[in-house]
Amino acid sequence: MQSFLLLAALPFALCTPLQPRQDSSTSSAAQPTPTVPYASDDPNDSFWNQFNQPGAVPQPERGNTGGDILAQDNVPLDIENPDTLAPPSTDEGDIPNSKWPFSLSHNRLQDGGWARQQNVNSMPIATALAGVDMRLKAGAYRELHWHTASEWSYVLAGSCRITAVDQLGRNYIADIYQGDLWYFPPGIPHSIQGLNDTADGCEFLLVFDNGEFSEDDTFLLTDWLAHVPKEVLAKNFQLDISLFDHIPGEELYIFPGVVPPPIDQDAVEDPNGQVPEPFSYAFSQIQPTAYQGGSVKIADSRTFNISTTIIAAEVTVNPGAMRELHWHPTEPEWTYFLEGNARLTSFAASATARTFNYQAGDIAYVPPAYGHYIENIGDTTVKYLEIFNAAIYQDISLTQWISLTPPEMVQAHLQLPLDVIQSFNKSKATVVY
Ligand SMILES: *[C@@H]1O[C@H](CO)[C@@H](O)[C@H](O)[C@H]1NC(C)=O
Numbered sequence: 001m002q003s004f005l006l007l008a009a010l011p012f013a014l015c016t017p018l019q020p021r022q023d024s025s026t027s028s029a030a031q032p033t034p035t036v037p038y039a040s041d042d043p044n045d046s047f048w049n050q051f052n053q054p055g056a057v058p059q060p061e062r063g064n065t066g067g068d069i070l071a072q073d074n075v076p077l078d079i080e081n082p083d084t085l086a087p088p089s090t091d092e093g094d095i096p097n098s099k100w101p102f103s104l105s106h107n108r109l110q111d112g113g114w115a116r117q118q119n120v121n122s123m124p125i126a127t128a129l130a131g132v133d134m135r136l137k138a139g140a141y142r143e144l145h146w147h148t149a150s151e152w153s154y155v156l157a158g159s160c161r162i163t164a165v166d167q168l169g170r171n172y173i174a175d176i177y178q179g180d181l182w183y184f185p186p187g188i189p190h191s192i193q194g195l196n197d198t199a200d201g202c203e204f205l206l207v208f209d210n211g212e213f214s215e216d217d218t219f220l221l222t223d224w225l226a227h228v229p230k231e232v233l234a235k236n237f238q239l240d241i242s243l244f245d246h247i248p249g250e251e252l253y254i255f256p257g258v259v260p261p262p263i264d265q266d267a268v269e270d271p272n273g274q275v276p277e278p279f280s281y282a283f284s285q286i287q288p289t290a291y292q293g294g295s296v297k298i299a300d301s302r303t304f305n306i307s308t309t310i311i312a313a314e315v316t317v318n319p320g321a322m323r324e325l326h327w328h329p330t331e332p333e334w335t336y337f338l339e340g341n342a343r344l345t346s347f348a349a350s351a352t353a354r355t356f357n358y359q360a361g362d363i364a365y366v367p368p369a370y371g372h373y374i375e376n377i378g379d380t381t382v383k384y385l386e387i388f389n390a391a392i393y394q395d396i397s398l399t400q401w402i403s404l405t406p407p408e409m410v411q412a413h414l415q416l417p418l419d420v421i422q423s424f425n426k427s428k429a430t431v432v433y
């Protein structure tokens, strides 16, 4: 085995003496000596385009590797996941599954709407964050409740009204529209109700800062009171016990209701004042920063001050463009795809990398510090949310890192011409084209 490895490496060491670079630099730094073979020149493109041609039969073949399928296969899934069926050969080792489509989540249908969730039971790698896709028809309620995790939300369609009261008895009420956010700190009681203006109710994405969070496991007003002796209820509210004859005997969770009046008629006057930091944020009104290949806008605790444990960036990546190679120093990323077709390769160190494909309605998860990119492999814009268990948005750009490192050192690693290294932009490209 050892001699085979030696023989395999020898041709590279012997037959590729490094030519003096014909670059403008006159650096006298020692030319690097390769100690391992060069990486292959094959570009390893995604086969998304090829698999999506009419009549195409996706096959697990790349170059001379693989072979066609002889037996059963779920072709629609192959078409959606070309980099799983025929992965780039740069993939190696085993990263646990990092893709979950809400379409595979068991749905909880109620009178008034539904909810489907993703947590560690569906995607065990996602230990820090969990998500829910919820629909409320016009007037319907997600009942008054609270939970141990923080709740962050992005309205996907329509509009809804939220209410909350904090520990000092300060209340909050707001109407939230598509592309806007809300955030409730742990334990803060709140409600959500579908409005009837831009659509029949609303659909929204909820994210919780605990991968084990279950939407079926929250503290509900009705569930609680159904589990308190009526004698205690009467004493607590100082009312006759018969007034509690019609409280629900079990939880309501989601239930139908009447569309509420305009917000100024619905708001309850509060002698303690309003919460000092709003629980909602008009993210849809924020102008994104344009980059060469797309755009980014960020809502973290510097702008949406209350959101100190869950924050987000909304990113667009044009066809052919890519969210550049980067990582997040300490933050796990839970990603939700709103539009388009993408691939992402997670690099976990120790020669371990795996590529996944995503489309609208899919969730990705990237553990802290894992190197990754998000490439638009389709012909329409990719739009997605990078969501973090953090207070401040942070990323480290590969290009910026090496552009701010002595070029000879970078050359010794990557054997690029010095002038090329020196031409790297010292600003983050963020979305490259
Ligand atoms: C890309 O895939 C080919 C097979 O088509 C493989 O031989 C090659 O090594 C891969 N390229 C890289 C950079 O790994």
Ligand SMILES: *[C@@H]1O[C@H](CO)[C@@H](O)[C@H](O)[C@H]1NC(C)=O
Residues within 6 Å of the ligand: 138, 139, 196, 259
């Ligand atoms: C919502 O508004 C539409 C159009 O105005 C109306 O027809 C419908 O009855 C309303 N739905 C509810 C639940 O109020």
Ligand SMILES: *[C@@H]1O[C@H](CO)[C@@H](O)[C@H](O)[C@H]1NC(C)=O
Residues within 6 Å of the ligand: 276, 277, 278, 302, 303, 305
């Ligand atoms: C959020 O915090 C910043 C900086 O501390 C402050 O300038 C701003 O007024 C705060 N915004 C709100 C809505 O409280």
Ligand SMILES: *[C@@H]1O[C@H](CO)[C@@H](O)[C@H](O)[C@H]1NC(C)=O
Residues within 6 Å of the ligand: 291, 425, 426, 427, 428, 429
């Ligand atoms: C470097 O990047 C910045 C920020 O993206 C951009 O404004 C600038 O034009 C770039 N400079 C060059 C030389 O490409």
